Amino acid sequence: MPTGVALRDPRRQLFDAAGRVLLRDGASELTSRAVTTEAGVAKGVLHRYFADFDAFLTELVLERIEQVKAQGAALRDVAGTGTVTDNLTSALTTGFDPVMVAVVVLVIARDELRTRLRAAGTARLPLVGEFTAAVADYLTAERDLGRIAPDADITTLAPTVIGAAHLQFTEHGDDPAKAVAVRKVVTTVLAGAVR
Structure with missing residues (x-):
């Protein structure tokens, strides 16, 4: 230029x-x-x-984390409406867009980036941790509304949903079948918890 x-x-x-x-x-x-x-x-x-390339990458990931937090707030706001499965499937298919999946791979691949992100106060596994927290907040809200069983183990359900859904996105990429696969994951993981 x-x-x-x-x-x-x-x-x-x-x-x-x-x-x-x-x-x-x-x-x-x-x-x-x-x-x-x-x-x-x-x-x-x-x-x-940016001070250096790792500072650029840190800001890139922090911006994505802010997007995840906004999506998490929007997900929590729909608690009590629609179905739990529909709400989670929609949030996961929107949140795990192709760039998000690629950024997660980037975070995993770069030690210095993870170190800087943790120093900035992110989750232990940046992006994935924040997305897990958003799902846990949503499931807690649904439990408070009686749509999730009162004894449901949210601390296990949230990372299980996130991990299994993330695998669908790494396998299906931008394939339309991913929404069907994610719905199946959500349905299966929450089968014993959804009322």
């Missing part, structure tokens, strides 16, 4: 470019050069807004 051309939202442009690189090439190919090339900007642009 020529010097002196104003960027409308450089952080957003770089984050979006990182998502495209992750989807196309995978976590091992995500470099500052790949991101800036994909974004169509000079390499120095990334370093103008």
Whole structure:
């Protein structure tokens, strides 16, 4: 990009470019050069807004965590409406979009990134932990409303739903069959808990 051309939202442009690189090439190919090339900007642009590449990646993941928290709040707000299975299936298929799945792989692959994220106060496994907490909050709200059995073990159900659903997304990718597979996971995991 020529010097002196104003960027409308450089952080957003770089984050979006990182998502495209992750989807196309995978976590091992995500470099500052790949991101800036994909974004169509000079390499120095990334370093103008972030101290280093790991700082960029940290902010990328923290932004995704904020999205997960917003989705979690929206999920909790639908407690008592629709069915528990429908609500969870919808939240999981929306929340585990292809970029989210790719970012989870990135977090797992990069030790320095996990270290920085934990220092920023994230869950032990960033993104997955926050998503698990959102599901646990929702299931607790449904239990309080009597739609989940009072003795349901939320601390076991939430990570089980998240883990099993995440596997569906890694296996099905962007395949429409993933919604059917996720519904089956939710139905099976919550079979003994949903009233």
